[in-house]
Amino acid sequence: MAQIRDVARRAGVSPATVSRAFSDPAKLSKDTLARVLAAATDLKYKPSSLAQLFREKRTNTVLVMVPDIANVFFARVVSGIERGAVESKLNLVVSDTGDDMDIERVGIEMVQTYRADGLIQLGERPLNELLPNEEHAQIPFVQAISADPRGAYPTVGIDDRSSSAMMARHLIAQGHRRIGVIAGLQNRLVTQERLKGIKDAIADAGLDFDDTIVEYAPYSMGGGEQAAQRLLSRARHLTALFCMSDEIAIGAIRAAHDLGYDLPGDLSISGFDNIEFGKYCTPPLTTVMQPAEKIGEVAMALMSDMLTGQDMPVVHEMLPTELVIRSSVQNICGE
Amino acid sequence: MAQIRDVARRAGVSPATVSRAFSDPAKLSKDTLARVLAAATDLKYKPSSLAQLFREKRTNTVLVMVPDIANVFFARVVSGIERGAVESKLNLVVSDTGDDMDIERVGIEMVQTYRADGLIQLGERPLNELLPNEEHAQIPFVQAISADPRGAYPTVGIDDRSSSAMMARHLIAQGHRRIGVIAGLQNRLVTQERLKGIKDAIADAGLDFDDTIVEYAPYSMGGGEQAAQRLLSRARHLTALFCMSDEIAIGAIRAAHDLGYDLPGDLSISGFDNIEFGKYCTPPLTTVMQPAEKIGEVAMALMSDMLTGQDMPVVHEMLPTELVIRSSVQNICGE
DNA sequence: CCTTGCAATGAAACCGGTTGTATAGAATGC
């Protein structure tokens, strides 16, 4: 591959001039510029990014750590981040961490060793659990989705508590009183927040929350299926199931089907996220829309701001959610 | 951040010695090594990857071009590639190209400018459509999934034709004679190959292929839904629908439901890919299992071989597929 | 005792760009 020297020699100028021909063409005379560009095209010259990056000590690359890229919800957020990256002319490295702390630490090391300029974390593990002391202050960091919005770094997500309450209110308004909950993993912040939202709504309606009809499950279809089996065989007279993700809900639908329930007549089921498959379920899933792509875009925009050095205040963006009403939740007021 | 000079000074050695302490510790005396390592830890020294990569002129990074990362099937392949990357100690950059030639060209440029060492293409666009002349000979390139297995570069995928024939034979064996086809995009190689497979099976069974009951659609749920609507309202007496992807099949199930079909009694539907959601459909989807993760792993293994400079013959791996029988296809022999 | 060989280490070149500073020539001002 041709180098800057080769182009310089062919155009009869110095390497510095060739460099400027690309970075600041206005500085050159029309004549020289034309000669340099011609030489560059002739030799098919492409500047080595490696050399440029080394010189400038920035990679223009952002590392995204995703707990599971095969999860459709995360994949959509990553899509949004991608869009934002293109807009900010940044590159993207996606790392599937499998929620493993050691892999996340490797990611941090990539920033420390100049392989990436910043870090977007989609998991909920805060930076200070990964890094000792104050080292993290130097790392441009944005946390998306299930972040604690009181941390020292910017976060983007939704208001889990109120969004969850919104759905719970909907279920109550449809006449449901005994609402089983299939929550996500118990130790997760999201899970706790959404649970609080449900309790809020139930308390507001003057009802009592029955915590014996809560099951915890991994955020997956298989997890939802098993948890629903457990819950449905244990608790009687449930009229609705509040699932903390669409995948959990889809698993729950399968379980209910297999146990002989006629859906949605015998049992209403609600989800959370609004993944595309929800629309194609039988019955189509009533759920809470999370603006996944938008979350990604905003996360990237925040990162871009941090990298361009503007000393921004630490913001915690909460994007609006919406109730998506389809037919998996039925009105049982008439009964 | 501390540099090699700082460590050298603190340990009372030259930078060369520090460098060797990490790359080839056996070359140093026990005493010096210990001193250097101590100094490095004290100063929290991390060598700048940027400088190392620049020196070595390789990034240890592979670029993966995906037409749509939010597509679960692709996401699974990427997962497999990730696993392979970890194993080969390579980094991964994932680019969602949206099947756009210009974005793919940018990807190629990343290799040409030393930002990535090689390229894995998940789309079906061959390299020689993207690059003029013989330039592509220099680019380590592996094409996965829907590649033409006669090209000049390695490919990994399945035998689309025979896998498709396998499913078609299954439908025929279950008594189906009028089988509608919801194919993918017409101009795609995969689509054509899978269509050939269907024709093979139909011919082998001594039947005639009716190409008026074929509809083409994008490889998506929405595409499948619309195509199924068109086909079902146009063609009468179909007993089965051969869908070229699970997403298409899921869309078709929705369409058939909405048109009042009782599934699978009135109509059998088959998919292709074996994505996780297929198991949770109503009815659960009969499909062809593609080893998505495995395809990714093999693709990365081939790439790793190419990069370690072993002059391998150009291989075209065809991984085995399997029929996954669930209940969306019914036996109608008794009728 | 002198030569040879090897182990341990340092000096300096190098990777391929970018950029601050110097310089030559042209244009402008009085």
Next chain:
DNA sequence: GCATTCTATACAACCGGTTTCATTGCAAGG
């Protein structure tokens, strides 16, 4: 017409490691 300013370009340092080659010191061999 000479001093001044500006424009276009070249020179050389620099980014932070790695690696080649040279050098030193010590052990082994003749």
